[in-house]
Amino acid sequence: MQPINTFQAKAVALPIENIDTDQIIPARYLKVTDKNGLGEALFTDWRGEPDFVLNQPYAQGAGVLIAGHNFGCGSSREHAPWALQGFGFQAVISTYFADIFKGNALKNGLLPIVVDAATLARLTEQCLANQTIDVSVDLANQQVHVAGETISFPIDAFSKHCLLHGVDQLGYIQAQEAAIQAYETSHAARVNTVGV
Amino acid sequence: MAKTLFEKIWDAHVVQAADAESPATLYIDLHLVHEVTSPQAFTMLRERGLTVRRPSQTLATMDHSTPTTPRGADGIIPVTDEIARKQLNQLIQNCSDFGVPLYNLGTENQGIVHVIGPEQGYTQPGMTIVCGDSHTSTHGAFGALAFGIGTSEVGHVLATQCLLQQKPQTAEIRIDGTLRAGVTAKDIILAIIAKIGVGGGTGYVLEYTGSAIRALSMEERMTICNMSIEGGARAGLIAPDEITFAWLKDRPHTPKGEAWDAAVAYWRTLPSDEGASYDLQVVLNADELAPMITYGTNPGMGIPVTGNVPAPSDLADDSQRMALDKALNYMGLQPNQPLIGQKVDVVFLGSCTNSRISDLRAAAKLLDGKKVADGLRMLVVPGSQQVKRQAEAEGLDQIFRAAGAEWREAGCSMCIAMNGDQLQPGQYAVSTSNRNFEGRQGKGGRTFLASPLTAAATAINGHIVDVREIL
Numbered sequence: 001m002q003p004i005n006t007f008q009a010k011a012v013a014l015p016i017e018n019i020d021t022d023q024i025i026p027a028r029y030l031k032v033t034d035k036n037g038l039g040e041a042l043f044t045d046w047r048g049e050p051d052f053v054l055n056q057p058y059a060q061g062a063g064v065l066i067a068g069h070n071f072g073c074g075s076s077r078e079h080a081p082w083a084l085q086g087f088g089f090q091a092v093i094s095t096y097f098a099d100i101f102k103g104n105a106l107k108n109g110l111l112p113i114v115v116d117a118a119t120l121a122r123l124t125e126q127c128l129a130n131q132t133i134d135v136s137v138d139l140a141n142q143q144v145h146v147a148g149e150t151i152s153f154p155i156d157a158f159s160k161h162c163l164l165h166g167v168d169q170l171g172y173i174q175a176q177e178a179a180i181q182a183y184e185t186s187h188a189a190r191v192n193t194v195g196v
Numbered sequence: 197m198a199k200t201l202f203e204k205i206w207d208a209h210v211v212q213a214a215d216a217e218s219p220a221t222l223y224i225d226l227h228l229v230h231e232v233t234s235p236q237a238f239t240m241l242r243e244r245g246l247t248v249r250r251p252s253q254t255l256a257t258m259d260h261s262t263p264t265t266p267r268g269a270d271g272i273i274p275v276t277d278e279i280a281r282k283q284l285n286q287l288i289q290n291c292s293d294f295g296v297p298l299y300n301l302g303t304e305n306q307g308i309v310h311v312i313g314p315e316q317g318y319t320q321p322g323m324t325i326v327c328g329d330s331h332t333s334t335h336g337a338f339g340a341l342a343f344g345i346g347t348s349e350v351g352h353v354l355a356t357q358c359l360l361q362q363k364p365q366t367a368e369i370r371i372d373g374t375l376r377a378g379v380t381a382k383d384i385i386l387a388i389i390a391k392i393g394v395g396g397g398t399g400y401v402l403e404y405t406g407s408a409i410r411a412l413s414m415e416e417r418m419t420i421c422n423m424s425i426e427g428g429a430r431a432g433l434i435a436p437d438e439i440t441f442a443w444l445k446d447r448p449h450t451p452k453g454e455a456w457d458a459a460v461a462y463w464r465t466l467p468s469d470e471g472a473s474y475d476l477q478v479v480l481n482a483d484e485l486a487p488m489i490t491y492g493t494n495p496g497m498g499i500p501v502t503g504n505v506p507a508p509s510d511l512a513d514d515s516q517r518m519a520l521d522k523a524l525n526y527m528g529l530q531p532n533q534p535l536i537g538q539k540v541d542v543v544f545l546g547s548c549t550n551s552r553i554s555d556l557r558a559a560a561k562l563l564d565g566k567k568v569a570d571g572l573r574m575l576v577v578p579g580s581q582q583v584k585r586q587a588e589a590e591g592l593d594q595i596f597r598a599a600g601a602e603w604r605e606a607g608c609s610m611c612i613a614m615n616g617d618q619l620q621p622g623q624y625a626v627s628t629s630n631r632n633f634e635g636r637q638g639k640g641g642r643t644f645l646a647s648p649l650t651a652a653a654t655a656i657n658g659h660i661v662d663v664r665e666i667l
């Protein structure tokens with residue numbers, strides 16, 4: 001994974017709450033065996049509507065999505081962050097994210113930015129009034145600079161470290177090989193009887 | 197200190213404890229794999245020259261993109277979708293290259309991943325179980341910590357049998373009382389989600405407790421835990437008890453003889469201790485529950501079947517009002533309208549929520565000697581090949597066929613509409629599955645989630661009914 005720290009991007013607003021993974025990328029696009037081409041299918045059923053935000057010329061090149069409450073609920077498909085990134089998004093702003101989606105996003109360098117409800121409402125309003133707003137993200141300081149204000153956001157220490165340094169989480173687990181072996185030995189009665 | 201069931205399982209699986217900088221490393225006992233969320237993970241293993249660390253703790257099946265159409269004269273289930281075939285072949289190749297056991301399409305034990313794990317006795321109390329599939333929460337019915345993971349994590353578990361995990365919070369969902377006739381486990385979980393909302397469980401593991409839960413069969417408990425994810429929860433749990441042990445005994449992959457006795461002795465230590473505390477508690481009374489049905493485009497949009505669709509104008513919050521407005525628009529429903537009497541085009545009985553033998557029996561009992569309404573299509577899709585064989589041995593397939601329903605091979609089918617089984621745009625379905633998201637059952641399709649009883653009663657009448665009136 002490429003390290004990320006600061007980036008600037010144009011944000012667009014999609015103020016719908018509980019946007020689920022089936023909207024982000026419908027199941028019929030999950031027959032792929034790689035990660036390619038999913039950006040074109042992002043929100044594909046909603047993109048059938050000419051008015052849909054991502055169909056507007058001003059939305060092209062957007063890097064931040066300002067969503068409604070509770071983004072990414074539903075399935076575990078990692079195709080959801082892959083599709084968002086495929087379209088060009090680097091971050092999503094919401095009041096909270098579904099657990100599995102959030103984990104998947106962080107592992108791919110798509111930043112889930114959590115803000116409070118009042119902030120989300122304010123950002124959405126500003127964005128809708130201007131079609132887009134410019135956002136600059138500073139991960140090291142956990143801040144978003146937008147429309148003259150600075151907003152802090154939370155992120156767990158480990159995910160932040162991995163994003164800032166491009167740490168490979170699998171490599172991090174592999175480095176614990178001795179502990180894994182010790183665990184398997186001391187719990188042999190259980191792990192050896194799973195017996196698939 | 198008094199511990200919850202969750203804490204006991206968690207503590208027993210910590211390989212490396214969390215500290216201020218990093219999450220815990222958790223050992224995974226059982227890793228279930230299917231064709232849709234695994235290919236990129238196997239590719240990663242190949243790119244890095246890695247192996248599957250514990251093939252004996254890994255089991256693959258095919259369920260999502262597999263057709264459920266009847267077998268050809270050669271006994272083979274025909275796969276006509278080339279892209280799906282490529283994905284299925286990729287799973288065969290991956291399992292063969294990495295030594296992972298696979299229940300191939302149409303073979304004896306193949307089926308929906310969350311049906312076969314328990315059925316074969318792989319799923320056992322006290323385990324950690326993961327799968328690249330959000331409904332892994334199903335296995336929590338046995339008192340196992342079971343949750344869905346993404347494809348990157350599938351790769352982590354394949355390579356190391358471990359996962360990095362932030363410890364979730366715990367919630368007790370307490371349901372006391374007795375279910376009335378016609379009210380089922382599906383109605384309990386739909387009522388819970390209607391109460392807490394689709395994001396209400398985010399960050400939590402839910403433990404279902406109370407006399408109404410203790411009275412449920414294992415299959416009913418699976419229905420409840422299955423939909424924990426629809427409330428946003430990381431996992432659902434039910435403490436193991438005598439009902440659990442009786443259900444598991446003599447399954448192909450449960451311990452036998454002395455090992456069984458030792459396992460049961462351990463399992464008995466798992467239930468939450470007296471005085472253990474949870475971060476949150478939600479209470480429901482089973483006596484007050486009615487058959488539930490959803491009217492909208494997420495599983496939290498549910499009401500008693502006798503209720504009316506809510507009106508956006510009654511909602512004060514802008515965001516909620518817009519969401520409801522959008523949902524009703526998609527569903528083609530009016531504010532304040534009743535759902536009873538709503539015409540339905542398709543009834544789907546299946547999915548990892550409600551495709552086990554008890555679900556089929558309950559529906560067959562209502563359909564016995566009756567006909568599916570004119571112009572209505574009913575699909576009955578058993579959750580596994582074993583469920584299918586059992587149903588056929590009991591003659592349930594004959595009841596369904598005689599009623600005019602389609603009797604299918606095992607798989608996810610119309611729960612996910614990526615295998616040929618799907619709604620046409622604008623069609624209405626009553627479905628025993630778990631998600632009513634826009635397009636979930638086919639682009640433009642409209643889903644009402646309900647129990648197998650409500651589904652069967654609807655199939656007979658051609659429109660939504662209160663099943664209690666025909667019991």
Ligand code: SF4
Binds near residue numbers: 331
């Ligand atoms: S039946 Fe539906 S919810 Fe269950 S595993 Fe299959 S697609 Fe997922």
